[in-house]
Amino acid sequence: MVAQFLVHLVWALAVATSVGYVLARCRREYIVPARLGYTVVGIGVSVIWLVLLISTLLHEFRYTYVWSHSSRQLPLHLLIASSYAGQEGSLLLWSFWLALVGFAVRAFARRWGWEAEVMSVYTGVLAGMLLLLVAKNPFTFVWETYAGQGIAEGFQPHDGRGLNPLLHNYWIVFHPPVLFLGFTLVTVPFALAIAGLWRREYQRWVIAALPWLGGAAAVLGLGILLGGLWAYETLGWGGFWAWDPVENSSLVPWLFTVAVLHTVLIQRRTGGVVRTNVVLTVLAFLAVLYSTFLTRSGVLGDTSVHSFVDPGFFAYALLLGLMVAGAGVSAFFLFTRWKELGMQALVLPPNSRELMLALGALGLAVSAVVVLVGTSYPIVAELLGRPKVAIEQRFYNVLHIPIGAWILLLNGLSLLLQWRATPGRLFGRRLLLPLGVAVVGTGSLWAVGVRDVALLALGSTAWVALGINGRLLIEHVRRNPRMLGAWSAHAGVALLVLGVVTLASLSWTVHVRLPQGEPVQVGVYRLTYEGREQIERQYTDREKWRYRVRVETGHSRAELFPVLFWSDYNRRQAAFLEPGIAWRVAADLYMAPKAVETEGAAAELVLRRGEIGRLPTDSTVQVRLLRFEMGPVQGDTLTLAVWIELSSNAPRSDTLRLPMRMLDLERTQPEWIPVRDLFEIGLLRILPERQDIARSQAVIGVRPRGAREREVFTVEFSLKPGINLVWLGGMLVVVGLLWSGAQRLRGIPGRKLRDGQSKRPQEAVVTVMDSKRVSGV
Known part of the structure; x- marks a missing residue:
């Protein structure tokens, strides 16, 4: 009961703190109480999170949440992960990150003299998250949840239901915390953008937001990458990327964040695209709220393997209200400041880096819109009275081939061009080497078997981008380390796309029956099922078998260990499957178990x-x-x-x-x-x-005399060439974004800028193109 009350109390304090910061905007005497209020809120959220974690570790099954997601059978790392594996726990983890990061945001905003504006918005977001926790309280007792079923007050079950077997993977320790930290960091540029509109300082907020944008893109990108690795190693998610609606809901804010990360560079150089930057920043945050609504409201139903169950009408209304509130606040400030944001049109020469960056960012935004439309299709279909089904993967794949080529080509070319304008001869000389790399690279794709024209075109643009960024990395890594992050991230995207092109063109899957001890030839591979062994026998809530399959060619040998197991979680009605993977540099060997039968059984x-x-x-x-x-x-x-x-x-x-x-x-x-x-x-x-x-x-x-029983293991055996380019490219993107964010943070002025103080030279609107002052697009 105390823990439940604490959730309500901390929410009320968060609301009061946000209001206090709003009042401090006009009356400075409110700033100290608001500051103290946020400290109490931050500590309170941390205490609530610790209480839930300790309750999980101590098997306090009187709490419905702990009973529903943990058990005495779980090892320590999964027991810790079960504290945020469900609806309420993940909301609390997100709130914890918001509270923790908020201390850094407060210090940052205070140094800039924007504490009242930034923290009123940021604390308001935290209050919204805590309101969801009020509706979905993780400390509800089992006798309250199942009231009317004869459960006595004070009853504590001996054991819990356990963790969903699909979550029994070490990636659950990393993926959800990183993803929610990424969502948290996306909130910071939003708060800075609203504060900039509030204060009518349309140039300064961009400088303040740059390191946070880089950090948000890096951390959210890392969360998406870890989710892909998890899905690759666990059957049931649909592969490392299946365009699942919930997967997409984390991709959309990342795309908007990366887009604005590029357009703010234009604003810093020209003073323009102010409207574009504010709108993209707001859209990135609203995409986070929309993803929260999709994931937690139950509207996706059976169209996603990731979504939570229906949380109830009250929580559904709160989720919808939170999304509407975020959109409403954003719309109010944009509407009241719109004319001030765009005083004159921005003119960019066709041979300038600014134009290429703008067009590349447009490609990212278009990609985000396409994914958003596809993700929302089940909801729209239901509203129109049509079957509620997820849109086919082909929709995303076909549209993203030209979009991906557009983004790769323009962002690659932007690095060859100079700011404002580039002489044609200089640009031509710089383009020769990347074009040569593209010709050789595209030829190599053809040589290894890529025949689809669209994929070859996409691969050629990836080779152009890789050639450009590889050359810049080699030539300027020592002279200009500040740009190392951009070059690495762009090269990472190119590698990732090359991996996807190779995987889409050259991977294959065959259905194979493997009698025990009898070799079966699949192309150049000879597969032999050697037997099985029971693992994790110390746990009584599951029966888990690991199968050993030897894979041989004329010059190599590997062993794959797919897993098939039954769990009390679903009353052992259906088996859970885990693939066996032989990690290889060029191509992984991948085996998904399907069924086991006995031939010659008595x-x-x-x-x-x-x-x-x-x-x-x-x-x-x-x-x-x-x-x-x-x-x-x-x-x-x-x-x-x-x-x-x-x-x-x-x-x-x-x-x-x-x-x-x-x-x-x-x-x-x-x-x-x-x-x-x-x-x-x-x-x-x-x-x-x-x-x-x-x-x-x-x-x-x-059985007949002389008959011998033997097991037949049925599997899907796959070759996945290029998959490691996907992982390598993804890691380069994350590292590059982190490096860029750190460099931007170092470049921010270290002293406090007081209200009314004149702007630094790099913050002023500059004059370009026929002496016209530009401001927004």
Whole structure:
């Protein structure tokens, strides 16, 4: 009850703090109480997060959230991750990041003299997140959640339901925290943009926002990349990128953030595109709110494998209200300042870096809009009375080939051009080497088997971009380290696209049945299923098997270990699957398990003592179970046996002893007894009756004489060439963005700029093109 009250109290304090900062805009005496209020809110959110984490670690199953997402069977890293694996816990983790980063934002804004404006907006966002926690409180008790079902107040279940098996992966430790930190960092440029509009300082906010934009793009990009790696290693997500609506909802704010990261450079040089930068920054933040609505409202239903279940009408209304509130505040400031933002049109020469950056950013924005439209399609379809289904992946793939080529080409060319204008001969000389690289690179794509014209065109633009950025990296890495981040990030995008082109063109998948011990040829690969072993046997809530498949060619050998397991989480109704991957530099070997069956399995007959049954394979033969026998224990092996009587139309009957070795609690080894050269019979297992041991059952197997059982493992075997270019390119993008953000942070003035103080030279609007003063587009 105390923890529930604390959530409400911290939310109320956050609202009061945001209001206090608004009042401090006009009356400075409110700044100290507002500052103190934020400190209390930040500490309060941190305490709430720690309480939930400790409650999870101590197995406080009286809380519905802890009971729903954790269990005593979880190892420590998954137990910690379960604290943010569900709806309420992830909201709390996001609020924790907002509160923690807010201390840095407050110090940053205070140095700039913008604390009241920035923190009123930022704390308002935090208050909105906390309001969602009020609606979806992680400390609701089980007897409150299931009121009316006879659960007594104070009841605590002995164990929890456990964590969804799809989340049993080490990437859950990193992906959600990084992603929510990225969402948090996107909030900071938004707060700075609104503060700039509030103060009518349309140039300064851009300088302040640059390092935060770089950090947001880097961290959010890292979160997306980690999610792709997780999906690649876990079957059930649809591959490393499946254009899933929830995957897309994190991609859209990243695209808008990267777009504005490029256009703010134009504003710093020319003083122009002010409107564009404000609008893109606002759109990036609103995309975060929209992704929150999509993920948590339940509107996506069964169209996404990632979405949470319906949170209830009240939480749904709050999510919608939070999105509308963010859009409303943004629209108010944009509407009241719109005319001031764009006094004159911006004219950019066709041979300038500014124009290429603007057009490249336009490509990123168009990509974001395309993804947004596709992501929203299930909702629109339902409103129009059509089936609520996710749009096909082909929609995204076809449209993004020209968009990707546009972005790669223009952003690559922008680095060859100078600011304002570039002499044609100089540009031509700089372009020769990248064009040569593109010709050779495109030829290599053709040589390895890429035949699709559209993909070849996309690959050629990637080679152009790679040639440009590779040349700049080699020539200027020591002379201009500030640009190292931009070159690395652009080269990373080119590598990532080359990886996607190679993967889309050259990867293949075949469906294969692998009888145990029998090699099967698939192209140049010889696959042999060697057997299986049970793993994680210390956990009683699952039955997990790891299968060993040897893959050989004439000059190499690898072993793949796909996993198939059943879990109490879904009452063992369906198996969970994990792929086996052999990581290779050029191409990964990828194996997805599908099914396991037994060929030559014995027919089974189940009998109690004294019962009579007929053989499944020969109804003329009767079997009577006479008695059970407990044999000696040899080492760790126990021998059990049953005595049976076989009779048929013949005048005589046979009495047989069927021994069976118990290797452990689950594995048995029957001894097959031949009968009249017709068949073999053996004891497969015993089904004990705990209430009445005399009514235990014996499972007797019958098979043709000389028959041998063997498992057949059915898999999908794939070759994934170029996949490591995707991971390498993604990491280069993240590292490059982090480097650029750090360099921008170093370039920000270190002293406080007081209200009314004159701007520094680089913050002023400059004159370009026919002495015209430009401001916005």
